[in-house]
Amino acid sequence: MKKILIIGIGPGDPRHVTLEAIEALNRVDVFFVLEKGAVKRDMVALRHEILQRFATGRPHRVVEAPSPPRERTPADYLACVDDLNRDKQAAFERMIVGELGEGQCGGILAWGDPALYDSTIRNVEAIAARNGLEIEVIPGISAIQVLAARHRITLNRIGQSVHITTGRRLAEGWPEAADSVVVMLDGEETYNRFADQDVEIYWGAYLGTQDEILIAGRLKEVVAEINRRRAAARAAKGWIMDTYLMRRV
């Protein structure tokens, strides 16, 4: 039977690849990578660096396919994500069926931890249901863990809960009864909506990379700086990935 290892690689720093992930990298015959085009060049480069640095124990091949394009501001977001996942699934399925031999082990590198806002597990499960694959998941360090460590904070206050959400959901309002709110996938600087409230923010961009930016404080006092640094970094690099925690004070 063919086997697929879904390996969490952390959010940008090769040192965040765990020993378990390194062992897994060295069991893989064929790595499958979806190329993401110019904007995500850096993310693909990190994947290649990780392979060069850690997957040294045995010969392997890397098979790449272009990543399906994503509409930036679709009218129907969920339908768009469904379409994107279907296209990604089809791309992975073509590569796995065509390039992985019987009894071989394939590897897919998942950004951060594959359990958090990542479609790889769902996509590979669907491919497995049609093609009979074995699947193993290796956890990775998430951007959220790096954010908390860099700011030297805990995600939850004592005995309280943490709510993890997206910028799109946060735009609907502060999650009911949530104490600490962690926000990912926010292309719209949604924290601005809460700048008139008594809220503290711990913000991080390009976490784990050389370009890492960290800003923390009362939101109303630091919001202008976050907006300014965010826009400048995005313009300079062509893309940005940021994550933040907010809580009422």
Ligand SMILES: C[S@@+](CC[C@H](N)C(=O)[O-])C[C@H]1O[C@@H](n2cnc3c(N)ncnc32)[C@H](O)[C@@H]1O
């Ligand atoms: C598709 S989700 C993937 C999350 C990933 N599975 C994880 O565990 O971190 C992408 C979002 O994760 C966050 N993210 C990932 N890498 C990051 C980084 N290096 N710095 C800041 N945020 C990051 C951003 O909120 C980004 O929009």
